[in-house]
Amino acid sequence: MKERATVVCWQREKILLVERGRSRWSLPGGTIARDESPVEAARRELSEETCLEGYGLDYLFQFGGLNKRHHVFVSVLPDDARAEPSNEILRCRWFRPGKIATLITSVPTREIVALLFSPNRQTTRLE
Template structure:
């Protein structure tokens, strides 16, 4: 990782991709995490780092399946770039991430985060399906409702 702990060095721009996953009723899937360094909770769309040689779309599909058990094939080749500036586990990240659209035929399908890394498993608190106008206060990015509008 190229990031540095808070208080020094350049922020990380590690490439990552996220998935705005909508169920048949238009609710968005958010993963609930607790940063055990800062103690802050955050709700965000599934996603994560892009592996070397992997396309952003392939990473989005892989991350959706790993973090949720939902089919990566639901991720469409449609995205918007989202500027992000956040801290996670003592590292500041400043970058632009592609947020891809995934559409599911079911209503609020169950999520099975069976392939989380040890770091993710230690931070994972659960998930929820939310109407775009009823997002939690701790949603990241804060402008997620606008991202959903751009994608749909």
Template sequence: MKRQRATVIVEIDGKILLVENRGGLLLLPGGGINADESHAQAAARELTEETRLLCASLQFLFSHESQTNCHHVFRASASGTPLAGDDAMALHFFARGDLPLSARMSAATRQIIERFEDTCPAAAG
């Protein structure tokens, strides 16, 4: 059975937030879902643990099956100052279309972001 994972997409000033882990991979904030929490609770917890942002609202977008995980993907609005926490070595912001779709990103991260960009238009502004 695949590991259940809450994955969070946060856009701040039109840029998508990515977490750089200890191995140098760029990932969307997220992680495992504890037995005593909902997918949404896990998404909010992981966002705070990895970025120190407080989740103001969550919207479930879709589920995504990767080779090892079942990602429950949420879009979040958040408050606070983003700072790398927990397993995060650094935080990075990339504008839509300028994401480094490279070897530094997992296939699942690339696929989730591509699906997000296809299904969730950027806010007008």
């Protein structure tokens, strides 16, 4: 099973998604290299994909798919933090959690967001 670091960036009640050119939105992240920890991979991937550096990351949970295990982190960003597409990323965009279910996304992105933000919940797992 491949190990992946995935980051939920939270700012002004919105989540950052990235688009790699396959017309699908996803959470920032990528494969964990052999010589790095999940948090190191999360920091590296966030920087490589969005140019966001120096912000805290908190571990949330593991999410398992058929062939990938996502180590999911959250970064609560200040209002002045700006994501810029970099590396293989074509676009970065902020979405309200409820909107994500209506987008074309990767399955793990949709499921991870659903775990964090259920329409029936009064609070999120980020609060």
